[in-house]
Structures are given as C-alpha cells and as structure tokens.
C-alpha cells in the first residue's frame with residue numbers, strides 16, 4: 637500500500653483536500669497534516685471544523701502543524717509522496733526557503749532531500765515575482781508546482797467536476813491512477 641501525506645494549508649480550496657482524502661482514504665496509507673490557517677479557512681469555506689473531518693475519516697491519521705511526533709518528520713521512513721493541497725503562498729515560501737518551521741514544512745523539506753515526490757497545489761492569483769521565484773526554486777529542487785487551475789475542456793457541469801479536474805492531475809502526478817478526469821479527445825475524430 638502506498639504511503640501518502642496530504643498537507644492542507646490556509647489557501648482557498650479546502651474542498652480539493654477533502655476530495656483527495658475521500659478518494660484516497662481506502663486506497664493508501666494516508667496521513668493528513670493541517671495548519672492552523674487551514675482550519676480557519678475550512679470553517680470559512682466549508683462551515684466545518686477539522687475535528688468533524690477527523691471523526692468522518694477515522695481510518696486516516698491527522699497531525700496539526702505543531703505535532704512533530706509524526707514519523708514523516710524524519711527521512712528514515714518510507715514515504716511515496718507528499719501532496720500539499722491547497723498550498724498557500726506562505727507555505728510555498730517556507731518550503732522554497734527550507735524553513736521547516738512547522739511539521740508540514742519539515743515533511744516537505746524531508747521529501748525534497750530524500751527525493752520523495754512532492755506536489756504543491758498552489759492557490760493564489762495574481763502572482764507576484766516572489767511567488768514565481770519561489771515556484772522556480774521548488775521546481776529546481778525536484779518538487780512539482782501544480783496550480784489549482786481547473787481546465788474547461790472536459791465541459792465541467794458542477795463545482796465538483798472542477799474540483800475533480802485538479803485532484804485528478806495531482807493524483808496522476810504521484811502515480812495514483814484514477815478516473816476522475818477523462819482523457820481529452822477531439823469529439824469529431826476517433
């Protein structure tokens with residue numbers, strides 16, 4: 637069974653994270669790390685507290701950003717991938733500059749040093765040069781920047797369709813096949 641860490645930060649788009657947890661909870665050994673700001677945005681966007689999510693997904697292990705007892709704070713553990721979704725500009729900056737000042741930043745730092753797949757589903761717009769330079773640093777260090785940027789070529793009908801677009805891209809990037817997004821095919825050609 638794959639071992640995956642999902643990091644949730646205080647960027648908009650908590651729904652992406654909830655969908656990833658829902659899709660992966662029975663498929664992989666899942667660990668979720670959430671920041672304080674993530675809980676704030678969760679209450680604002682989804683009207684639920686992280687404790688509700690913890691109860692809903694009792695098979696998943698949750699850590700707050702202060703809880704360094706998480707085994708993935710160390711590089712000596714087997715871990716297949718880390719997906720930070722949604723990823724704030726603050727966490728992007730901390731990871732790009734190696735701060736490791738909370739558990740999630742540390743786990744991302746470990747992923748980069750150990751060559752573990754790291755995908756940051758970055759959510760901010762417009763971008764300033766600092767964001768762009770931080771994204772570049774992470775890409776240069778081996779991480780993947782995957783903007784929370786749903787496409788329209790699959791003709792989304794609902795918000796859930798748009799969420800699945802981004803979630804599918806993130807899962808594909810860490811080698812988890814899924815059928816959330818049908819591959820594009822020009823309609824008039826076979």
Ligand SMILES: Cc1cc2nc3c(=O)[nH]c(=O)nc-3n(C[C@H](O)[C@H](O)[C@H](O)COP(=O)(O)O)c2cc1C
Nearest residue numbers: 645646647648671673674680724725726727759760
């Ligand atoms: C409702 C709400 C939405 C936010 N959306 C974003 C966002 O889309 N992108 C972003 O970079 N920060 C966003 N922020 C700001 C972050 O939450 C803030 O910078 C925080 O310090 C991020 O901390 P973290 O990376 O530790 O979670 C938002 C804040 C609130 C309250």
